[in-house]
Amino acid sequence: VRGSGQAFEATDKAIPMHSASLDTPFLAVDLDVLSSNIESMAVLCSAGGISLRPHAKTHKSIELARMQLHAGATGLTVATVGEAEIFAAAGITDLFIAYPVWAGGERGRRLRQLADDCNLRLGVDSTEAAEVLGSALRGQAVEVLVEIDCGHHRSGVSIADVAAVGRAAEASGLTVRGVFTFPGHSYNPGHRGEAVSDERIGLEAADRELAVSQVGRGVLSGGSTPTAGLGFDGLTELRPGVYAFNDAQQLELGTCGWTEVALAATTTVVSRRGHRVIVDAGSKVLGADWPNWVTGGGRVLDIPDARVVALSEHHTTVDIPDGTPVPKYGDRLRVVPNHVCAAVNLADELVIVQGELVKDRWPVAARGANT
Amino acid sequence: VRGSGQAFEATDKAIPMHSASLDTPFLAVDLDVLSSNIESMAVLCSAGGISLRPHAKTHKSIELARMQLHAGATGLTVATVGEAEIFAAAGITDLFIAYPVWAGGERGRRLRQLADDCNLRLGVDSTEAAEVLGSALRGQAVEVLVEIDCGHHRSGVSIADVAAVGRAAEASGLTVRGVFTFPGHSYNPGHRGEAVSDERIGLEAADRELAVSQVGRGVLSGGSTPTAGLGFDGLTELRPGVYAFNDAQQLELGTCGWTEVALAATTTVVSRRGHRVIVDAGSKVLGADWPNWVTGGGRVLDIPDARVVALSEHHTTVDIPDGTPVPKYGDRLRVVPNHVCAAVNLADELVIVQGELVKDRWPVAARGANT
Numbered sequence: 001v002r003g004s005g006q007a008f009e010a011t012d013k014a015i016p017m018h019s020a021s022l023d024t025p026f027l028a029v030d031l032d033v034l035s036s037n038i039e040s041m042a043v044l045c046s047a048g049g050i051s052l053r054p055h056a057k058t059h060k061s062i063e064l065a066r067m068q069l070h071a072g073a074t075g076l077t078v079a080t081v082g083e084a085e086i087f088a089a090a091g092i093t094d095l096f097i098a099y100p101v102w103a104g105g106e107r108g109r110r111l112r113q114l115a116d117d118c119n120l121r122l123g124v125d126s127t128e129a130a131e132v133l134g135s136a137l138r139g140q141a142v143e144v145l146v147e148i149d150c151g152h153h154r155s156g157v158s159i160a161d162v163a164a165v166g167r168a169a170e171a172s173g174l175t176v177r178g179v180f181t182f183p184g185h186s187y188n189p190g191h192r193g194e195a196v197s198d199e200r201i202g203l204e205a206a207d208r209e210l211a212v213s214q215v216g217r218g219v220l221s222g223g224s225t226p227t228a229g230l231g232f233d234g235l236t237e238l239r240p241g242v243y244a245f246n247d248a249q250q251l252e253l254g255t256c257g258w259t260e261v262a263l264a265a266t267t268t269v270v271s272r273r274g275h276r277v278i279v280d281a282g283s284k285v286l287g288a289d290w291p292n293w294v295t296g297g298g299r300v301l302d303i304p305d306a307r308v309v310a311l312s313e314h315h316t317t318v319d320i321p322d323g324t325p326v327p328k329y330g331d332r333l334r335v336v337p338n339h340v341c342a343a344v345n346l347a348d349e350l351v352i353v354q355g356e357l358v359k360d361r362w363p364v365a366a367r368g369a370n371t
Numbered sequence: 372v373r374g375s376g377q378a379f380e381a382t383d384k385a386i387p388m389h390s391a392s393l394d395t396p397f398l399a400v401d402l403d404v405l406s407s408n409i410e411s412m413a414v415l416c417s418a419g420g421i422s423l424r425p426h427a428k429t430h431k432s433i434e435l436a437r438m439q440l441h442a443g444a445t446g447l448t449v450a451t452v453g454e455a456e457i458f459a460a461a462g463i464t465d466l467f468i469a470y471p472v473w474a475g476g477e478r479g480r481r482l483r484q485l486a487d488d489c490n491l492r493l494g495v496d497s498t499e500a501a502e503v504l505g506s507a508l509r510g511q512a513v514e515v516l517v518e519i520d521c522g523h524h525r526s527g528v529s530i531a532d533v534a535a536v537g538r539a540a541e542a543s544g545l546t547v548r549g550v551f552t553f554p555g556h557s558y559n560p561g562h563r564g565e566a567v568s569d570e571r572i573g574l575e576a577a578d579r580e581l582a583v584s585q586v587g588r589g590v591l592s593g594g595s596t597p598t599a600g601l602g603f604d605g606l607t608e609l610r611p612g613v614y615a616f617n618d619a620q621q622l623e624l625g626t627c628g629w630t631e632v633a634l635a636a637t638t639t640v641v642s643r644r645g646h647r648v649i650v651d652a653g654s655k656v657l658g659a660d661w662p663n664w665v666t667g668g669g670r671v672l673d674i675p676d677a678r679v680v681a682l683s684e685h686h687t688t689v690d691i692p693d694g695t696p697v698p699k700y701g702d703r704l705r706v707v708p709n710h711v712c713a714a715v716n717l718a719d720e721l722v723i724v725q726g727e728l729v730k731d732r733w734p735v736a737a738r739g740a741n742t
Contacts, residue, residue, distance in 0.1 A: 020476075021476065021477065022477070023452075023476060023477050023478050023481075023742040024742065025741055025742065026742070057684060057685075079684065079685045080685060081394075099641075099651075099685060100641045100642045100649075101641075102639050102640075102641045102651065102700070102701060104639070104701050105391075105392065105394060106392065106393070106394050107394050110394075125642050126642065126643070126700060128700040128701075129641070129642075129700060132700075132701070154649065154681065154683060154686050154688065155641070155642040155649050155686060156642075184683070268473050268475070269473075270470075270471045270472075270473045270500070270526070271471045271496050271497065271500075271526040271527075272497070278471075278525065278526050280473065281741070283658075283660070283713060284712075284713070284716050284739075284741055285741050287654075287659055288658055288659040288660045288661075288710075288713060289654070289659045290659075290661075310525065312525060312555070313428060313450065313712060313713070314428075314450045314451060314470060314741070315525050315526060317525060329473070329497060329499040329500060329503075330473060330475050330499075330503065339659075341655075341684060342654060342655070342659060342684070345655050345717070346716070346717070346739060347739065348739050368655075368717060368718065368719050370396055370652070370655055370656050370685070371394040371395065371396065371397070
């Protein structure tokens with residue numbers, strides 16, 4: 001694998017390998033924690049009577065997607081046509097591109113191919129995009145959901161515009177199935193409950209708008225990892241991504257505990273001064289996400305009270321708390337990224353571990369599939 | 372190329388291609404601006420009587436490295452053993468790994484191979500690392516520079532410890548050639564001059580420490596893109612990286628102008644509301660670097676007064692200033708990342724353009740080479 005170092009290539013899968021034999025940094029995924037996270041979310045959605053359509057932008061992995069589907073997911077959510085192409089090529093063909101897809105140029109041809117290969121669902125948030133999409137697809141069977149803004153203020157239309165976009169989509173030959181939103185303001189600490197309420201009110205109002213206009217409806221798709229534990233009122237489908245791995249943001253939001261963190265970068269202490277150490281992973285491994293409400297640039301799985309006080313491309317500076325022995329040169333520390341989706345998208349592969357043993361290595365198959 | 376969309380694969384290099392035929396997002400590099408940036412820095416260092424050893428972590432490209440060497444660079448700087456391996460395999464063999472390399476485990480074997488293949492220079496900032504390195508290299512000819520902290524407070528030793536580390540390196544069979552530092556506090560607006568002064572004072576003091584202890588000396592290596600224009604007192608070698616492309620941080624620090632920005636993400640407007648548009652590149656294309664002193668999550672090459680007010684993985688939210696027509700659905704905008712090293716490390720290739728024509732596509736050969 002390009003860029004992963006030759007240690008990976010030398011491995012024979014038949015011989016159990018100790019993770020200590022791999023050069024750092026690498027992203028290690030605890031298989032037992034991962035399996036438990038996947039199963040728990042599937043049970044939660046099943047008990048709540050809603051469909052689970054995990055967002056694969058988090059993991060970009062065929063193997064992990066198959067685990068989610070095996071646990072009961074009805075299909076996958078993806079962010080780009082490029083991601084959809086990669087999962088479709090692996091035989092995973094129930095796909096929702098939860099994005100206001102612009103079908104101009106070459107992307108129109110790619111969407112027609114995908115519509116041939118998949119049960120394809122797309123997002124739309126404007127009459128303009130609906131018309132371009134309808135024109136590109138030339139009558140092929142594609143479902144769309146109208147995206148609404150429920151308070152995150154990114155893409156998505158206001159309730160007043162839902163019916164017009166839905167009608168434009170139907171007039172363009174697309175099959176409208178309902179509405180979707182992303183309650184991204186759930187990442188604002190202390191506002192998770194508000195985001196859940198905004199999401200429910202928005203989706204139900206949008207659904208009524210489609211009903212009044214006699215546009216296709218029925219799917220109310222929302223959700224995020226932080227809101228998943230707060231009930232599913234107003235939803236028929238949940239699209240969480242991060243829950244499979246969790247990350248430092250989820251730890252600090254309180255939506256997961258330390259035993260539910262499945263992914264961390266294994267790093268080596270390369271420099272020390274006083275109570276500070278520097279490890280050999282930085283923003284090119286962990287990502288640079290650092291919202292103003294977190295306590296640092298990630299968390300250290302081995303030392304929960306440590307603080308990541310600085311990140312540069314290949315240096316993570318960690319403050320070790322008083323009373324904790326300062327790690328020695330060459331020691332390994334496992335750093336949990338703030339935003340796991342960003343970290344995974346920087347890696348060519350995930351090292352799957354059980355305890356100290358390397359069980360498998362999974363390619364990040366859709367890494368960089370941004371088009 | 373995996374993840375880049377099939378539009379790239381369909382290209383025949385013999386036929387000039389218009390960049391409008393490529394699906395967005397992609398990283399476009401203006402070849403004329405790039406050539407001019409590379410030439411200007413080479414002239415500046417030559418006139419200042421110092422060596423130029425560009426940091427290849429910025430571009431990770433064999434083609435671009437060759438342009439830098441052709442313009443007069445004495446060799447390359449890299450950040451990791453993995454990057455060094457990739458450039459060495461391409462025949463670029465004068466390499467300085469400007470990092471406190473920890474030579475434990477498999478990395479020791481990889482360093483021996485590199486030392487066979489290259490004129491290899493390494494960083495060291497502790498007696499422990501010097502001993503492990505010397506032991507791993509088993510007497511092979513490798514040069515080291517002692518890293519000092521000149522005020523950025525990342526890795527690097529204080530002046531008081533320089534001689535001890537240098538002596539330990541020599542005792543371990545390594546050839547000490549001098550000292551290096553990174554004046555990273557030059558990225559603190561208004562403190563560039565201070566960083567340059569700290570760097571000079573630190574390197575000269577460290578050099579004297581080596582001289583007094585009769586340890587090998589002579590190389591004083593420093594520098595960064597923000598400090599390159601402020602003179603080279605106290606330096607024998609400069610290691611700038613970003614200058615080849617420049618980025619939004621350099622624009623806002625005032626170290627480059629708009630006509631010196633060589634790289635931007637070409638994006639498409641996919642959603643609009645009022646004076647805001649959303650384009651189809653986010654932090655998975657641009658990186659998430661957003662220091663507190665910049666005006667946004669990047670800058671827009673086509674609309675200098677626009678502001679990037681939010682970045683998520685596949686959405687960049689842009690405020691269009693009063694009086695400027697709001698771009699239409701499907702329009703293309705070129706977004707300059709805050710930190711170009713992060714953006715390049717997310718891409719599989721760079722699209723090399725002159726005007727609207729695609730002249731070439733260069734693999735980001737050392738992308739993800741973090742070990």
